[in-house]
Amino acid sequence: xxxxxxxxxxxxxxxxxxxxxxxxxxxxxxxxxxxxxxxxxxxxxxxxxxxxxxxxxxxxxxxxxxxxxxxxxxxxxxxxxxxxxxxxxxxxxxxxxxxxxxxxxxxxxxxxxxxxxxxxxxxxxxxxxxxxxxxxxxxxxxxxxxxxxxxxxxxxxxxxxxxxxxxxxxxxxxxxxxxxxxxxxxxxxxxxxxxxxxxxxxxxxxxxxxxxxxxxxxxxxxxxxxxxxxxxxxxxxxxxxxxxxxxxxxxxxxxxxxxxxxxxxxxxxxxxxxxxxxxxxxxxxxxxxxxxxxxxxxxxxxxxxxxxxxxxxxxxxxxxxxxxxxxxxxxxxxxx
Amino acid sequence: xxxxxxxxxxxxxxxxxxxxxxxxxxxxxxxxxxxxxxxxxxxxxxxxxxxxxxxxxxxxxxxxxxxxxxxxxxxxxxxxxxxxxxxxxxxxxxxxxxxxxxxxxxxxxxxxxxxxxxxxxxxxxxxxxxxxxxxxxxxxxxxxxxxxxxxxxxxxxxxxxxxxxxxxxxxxxxxxxxxxxxxxxxxxxxxxxxxxxxxxxxxxxxxxxxxxxxxxxxxxxxxxxxxxxxxxxxxxxxxxxxxxxxxxxxxxxxxxxxxxxxxxxxxxxxxxxxxxxxxxxxxxxxxxxxxxx
Numbered sequence: 287x288x289x290x291x292x293x294x295x296x297x298x299x300x301x302x303x304x305x306x307x308x309x310x311x312x313x314x315x316x317x318x319x320x321x322x323x324x325x326x327x328x329x330x331x332x333x334x335x336x337x338x339x340x341x342x343x344x345x346x347x348x349x350x351x352x353x354x355x356x357x358x359x360x361x362x363x364x365x366x367x368x369x370x371x372x373x374x375x376x377x378x379x380x381x382x383x384x385x386x387x388x389x390x391x392x393x394x395x396x397x398x399x400x401x402x403x404x405x406x407x408x409x410x411x412x413x414x415x416x417x418x419x420x421x422x423x424x425x426x427x428x429x430x431x432x433x434x435x436x437x438x439x440x441x442x443x444x445x446x447x448x449x450x451x452x453x454x455x456x457x458x459x460x461x462x463x464x465x466x467x468x469x470x471x472x473x474x475x476x477x478x479x480x481x482x483x484x485x486x487x488x489x490x491x492x493x494x495x496x497x498x499x500x501x502x503x504x505x506x507x508x509x510x511x512x513x514x515x516x517x518x519x520x521x522x523x524x525x526x527x528x529x530x531x532x533x534x535x536x537x538x539x540x541x542x543x544x545x546x547x548x549x550x551x552x553x554x555x556x557x558x559x560x561x562x563x564x565x566x567x568x569x570x571x572x573x574x575x576x577x578x579x580x581x582x583x584x585x586x587x588x589x590x591x592x593x594x595x596x597x598x599x600x601x602x603x604x605x606x607x608x609x610x611x612x613x614x615x616x617x618x619x620x621x622x
Numbered sequence: 623x624x625x626x627x628x629x630x631x632x633x634x635x636x637x638x639x640x641x642x643x644x645x646x647x648x649x650x651x652x653x654x655x656x657x658x659x660x661x662x663x664x665x666x667x668x669x670x671x672x673x674x675x676x677x678x679x680x681x682x683x684x685x686x687x688x689x690x691x692x693x694x695x696x697x698x699x700x701x702x703x704x705x706x707x708x709x710x711x712x713x714x715x716x717x718x719x720x721x722x723x724x725x726x727x728x729x730x731x732x733x734x735x736x737x738x739x740x741x742x743x744x745x746x747x748x749x750x751x752x753x754x755x756x757x758x759x760x761x762x763x764x765x766x767x768x769x770x771x772x773x774x775x776x777x778x779x780x781x782x783x784x785x786x787x788x789x790x791x792x793x794x795x796x797x798x799x800x801x802x803x804x805x806x807x808x809x810x811x812x813x814x815x816x817x818x819x820x821x822x823x824x825x826x827x828x829x830x831x832x833x834x835x836x837x838x839x840x841x842x843x844x845x846x847x848x849x850x851x852x853x854x855x856x857x858x859x860x861x862x863x864x865x866x867x868x869x870x871x872x873x874x875x876x877x878x879x880x881x882x883x884x885x886x887x888x889x890x891x892x893x894x895x896x897x898x899x900x901x902x903x904x905x906x907x908x909x910x911x912x913x914x915x
Contacts, residue, residue: 505739
C-alpha cells in the first residue's frame with residue numbers, strides 16, 4: 287500500500303458516495319432532475335418574494351438532512367467497526383459488540399415509553415451510550431491498562447459482550463411492557479431509522495473529529511494487529527493506543543446510534559468487504575470504511591423509502607437484507 | 623536515526639531479579655552482552671527464558687535491578703528510539719486477518735517511519751532484503767494465513783531482521799523449523815551479528831532448546847536453572863555435559879567424531895527402573911546410535 291494508491295481508493299469511494307448522495311436527493315415519491323437538485327442546493331440568484339418551488343423545498347429540507355444523516359451514521363458505524371476489529375483483534379467485532387448501542391437503546395426506549403419529545407429521546411440515547419462506555423471502561427480498565435506483554439483482548443470482549451447481553455434483556459423487558467401505541471416507533475428505533483428532519487451537524491462533526499483523532503495513529507494500528515508484545519517492542523504505546531481506539535470507536539458508535547438508531551450490519555460488513563478487496567492497511571482502510579459505510583447507508587435508505595413508497599421501511603432492514611448475501615458471497619468466492 | 627556508530631547494541635543487566643508468582647527465576651543477575659557476541663539462552667521449560675528476554679527488551683520490569691541499553695536504563699528510552707536499537711521476536715505471531723508477507727515484514731519498519739507513516743523505497747528495499755536473506759524472496763506476495771508454521775516463523779524472523787536494530791532478542795526463533803531451515807536461519811543470524819565492512823558488530827540473544835545447534839552457532843551461552851541460578855560465558859564453557867545435565871535434570875554426555883561434537887542423553891546404567899537417580903555426567907557411552915560415521 288502506498289499513499290498514492292490509498293488516495294486513488296479514497297477518490298473512487300468519495301465519487302461513489304457523491305453519486306449516491308445525488309441519487310438520494312433526486313429520487314423519491316417526487317422525482318427531481320439532477321440539474322434541479324443542484325439548482326436547489328446552490329441557488330444562483332435569490333428570487334426574493336417569489337414562491338419557492340416545491341421540489342427545491344423537498345430537496346433542501348427533507349432529502350438533504352436525511353441523506354446526510356444516513357451518510358454520517360454509516361461512516362461512523364463502519365469506522366467504529368473497523369477500529370473495534372483491530373482493538374479486539376477479532377474479525378467478528380462490530381460497533382455494538384461492547385454494549386454501546388444496547389445502553390443507547392435502553393435509555394432511548396425508556397424515553398419513548400415515557401412519551402418524551404424526539405430531542406429528549408436522542409439525548410437519552412446519547413446518555414445511555416456514555417453510561418455503557420463508562421461501565422465497560424470501569425469494569426475492564428485493568429484489561430485496557432495491563433502493562434504485561436500478554437493479550438488482553440478476550441477479557442475486554444467478554445466484558446463488553448456480557449454488558450451488551452444485559453442491555454438486550456432490559457430492551458426485551460421494555461418492549462414487553464410497552465403500551466401498544468408506542469411499540470411501532472420503538473421497533474423502528476431499534477432497527478435503525480433515519481426519519482429525523484434536521485441536518486445532523488453533530489454526527490458529521492463527530493465523524494470528522496473521530497477521523498482527526500485516529501488517523502495519526504493509523505500506522506500504529508497496523509502494528510497493534512500483530513499482538514501487544516510485538517507492538518510494544520516496535521515502540522507503540524499499547525495501553526494509551528488501546529484506550530484511544532476504544533474511546534473513538536465508542537463515541538463514533540454513540541453518535542451514530544443517537545442519530546439513526548441501531549442500524550445493523552454496516553459496522554461488520556463494510557470493513558470486511560474493503561479488507562477482502564483492498565487489503566487490511568488501516569491507513570487506507572479507516573477513511574475508506576467511512577466513505578463506503580456512508581454511501582452504503584445512504585443507498586440503503588434510498589431503497590428503504592422508495593421500494594414501497596409512499597410507505598417507508600426502517601433502513602436497518604435493508605442494510606441487513608442486502609448485507610447478508612453480499613457478505614457471504616464475497617467470503618465464499620474469495621480467491622486464496 | 624542513523625549515524626550512531628559507537629557503542630550500539632550494548633546490553634547490560636544490572637543485578638536483575640525475575641520472579642514468577644512466588645518462584646524466583648533469576649536472582650541478582652549482572653552481566654553485559656557485547657556487540658559481536660551471539661548468545662544462546664538455554665534452560666528447561668519454565669526456567670524464565672521468555673521472561674528474561676521480555677525484561678531485557680524493556681517490555682516488563684524486573685522484580686529488582688534494571689536493564690541498560692547503550693548505557694541508558696531501558697525504561698528511560700523513548701519507545702520509538704528504543705525500537706530503533708533493539709528488536710524483539712516474540713514467541714507467537716498473531717494473525718487474525720489476512721495480509722501479504724511483504725506487508726507483515728514492512729510493519730517492523732515502524733520505528734523508522736516518519737510523517738504520516740507511509741513506507742519509503744528504502745523501507746521496501748530493507749524488507750525485500752530481509753526476505754531474501756532467509757530464502758523467502760518468492761514469498762513476498764503470499765498471504766500469511768496460508769503459510770505453514772515453519773514458513774510463518776521465518777517470515778517473523780525476516781521482519782525482525784528488517785527492523786535494523788543493532789541488538790536483537792529472539793524468543794525461540796527455531797521453533798517449527800526443519801533442520802535445514804534451522805541451520806539456514808542460524809547462518810543468516812551469525813552473518814548478521816558478525817557482519818564486517820561498513821556495518822559495525824551487532825548483539826544477538828536467542829532462546830533455543832537445541833543445545834547442539836547452540837554449541838555450533840552461538841559464541842556464548844546463558845544457562846538458566848529456573849531456581850535463581852544462571853551460568854554465562856563462552857558457549858563451550860557453559861553448555862558442558864555436567865552443567866546441562868544439572869539444569870535439565872537428565873544425564874547428558876558429549877560425544878565426538880573428528881571435529882563434530884554432540885550432547886546426547888546418556889544411557890542409564892539400569893535400563894528402566896532407576897529413573898529417579900540424581901543426574902550425573904558420565905564417560906563416553908558405549909553404543910550410542912547418534913554418532914555419525
